[in-house]
Amino acid sequence: MIEVERLSKRYDGRLVLDGIDATFSPGEVTALVGPSGGGKSTLLRCLNGLESFDGGVVRVGQDTLAPGDVRAQGEQVRRIRRRVGFVFQQWYLFAHRTALGNVTEAPVHVKGVGRREATERGRALLEKVGLSHREDAYPSELSGGEQQRVAIARALAMEPEVLLMDEPTSALDPERVGALIDLLEQLRADGLTLVAVTHEMRFAHELASRVLVLHGGRIIEEGSPARVLANPHHERTRAFLGLGRVPALRTVGA
Ligand SMILES: Nc1ncnc2c1ncn2[C@@H]1O[C@H](COP(=O)(O)OP(=O)(O)OP(=O)(O)O)[C@@H](O)[C@H]1O
Numbered sequence: 118m119i120e121v122e123r124l125s126k127r128y129d130g131r132l133v134l135d136g137i138d139a140t141f142s143p144g145e146v147t148a149l150v151g152p153s154g155g156g157k158s159t160l161l162r163c164l165n166g167l168e169s170f171d172g173g174v175v176r177v178g179q180d181t182l183a184p185g186d187v188r189a190q191g192e193q194v195r196r197i198r199r200r201v202g203f204v205f206q207q208w209y210l211f212a213h214r215t216a217l218g219n220v221t222e223a224p225v226h227v228k229g230v231g232r233r234e235a236t237e238r239g240r241a242l243l244e245k246v247g248l249s250h251r252e253d254a255y256p257s258e259l260s261g262g263e264q265q266r267v268a269i270a271r272a273l274a275m276e277p278e279v280l281l282m283d284e285p286t287s288a289l290d291p292e293r294v295g296a297l298i299d300l301l302e303q304l305r306a307d308g309l310t311l312v313a314v315t316h317e318m319r320f321a322h323e324l325a326s327r328v329l330v331l332h333g334g335r336i337i338e339e340g341s342p343a344r345v346l347a348n349p350h351h352e353r354t355r356a357f358l359g360l361g362r363v364p365a366l367r368t369v370g371a
Pocket residue numbers: 128129133151152153154155156157158159160
């Protein structure tokens with residue numbers, strides 16, 4: 118469970134998160150959507166101590182992040198990172214490790230899991246993301262979509278309570294999006310808390326329990342995917358979804 122209260126953050130004096138209140142509960146999938154620059158990635162990064170913030174509080178279970186430099190909150194950040202996995206937009210795979218090596222690295226070196234157990238579990242995860250046949254490949258030998266799936270398997274290998282994902286489907290074809298939705302649905306049913314920044318409305322529709330729309334650093338709308346995506350109340354959400362007013366036809370030559 119993650120709770121965020123009155124979270125605010127500035128970049129160069131400019132407010133990019135403006136008093137966010139939100140709770141992310143076990144078994145809940147939250148899709149963070151909204152126009153570019155609205156603060157989605159910044160919010161996600163504040164949730165596991167990747168980013169300092171200026172006001173408010175982030176609570177992950179018993180651990181609390183306070184305003185100010187996160188580097189000075191090392192102990193809390195370390196505890197939080199063990200429980201909160203992150204799949205980055207750029208994946209950041211270890212270039213000199215194979216797909217399987219990427220997936221087993223953190224369980225062995227951070228969690229102290231035995232190598233044999235980590236390897237078995239890593240293979241099972243690579244199978245779940247459809248990459249059994251590529252376990253010995255290095256990142257440079259993998260396609261963008263394959264690298265993205267390794268990054269997802271790597272995050273899941275740490276058995277996180279919460280998984281934060283920044284555009285997890287950006288490099289996947291529609292078939293793989295469907296397979297990822299099925300996998301995350303199973304994990305959600307087991308109690309995983311999932312928060313995903315996404316522009317993929319299918320992902321939001323089929324998997325999310327709720328949608329939060331961020332604009333100008335504020336949550337401007339919140340609700341079930343069926344309601345928010347089909348019948349948004351806020352004008353900015355309508356515009357973002359392409360449901361704005363139809364412009365009047367201009368007659369050429371008139
Ligand atoms: N490191 C940074 N330094 C200065 N400004 C930043 C930095 N990172 C983000 N910003 C600014 O903060 C605001 C929010 O950015 P953020 O990446 O959170 O938006 P977003 O909603 O995730 O956008 P997108 O959908 O384009 O990824 C933007 O105005 C962005 O330019």
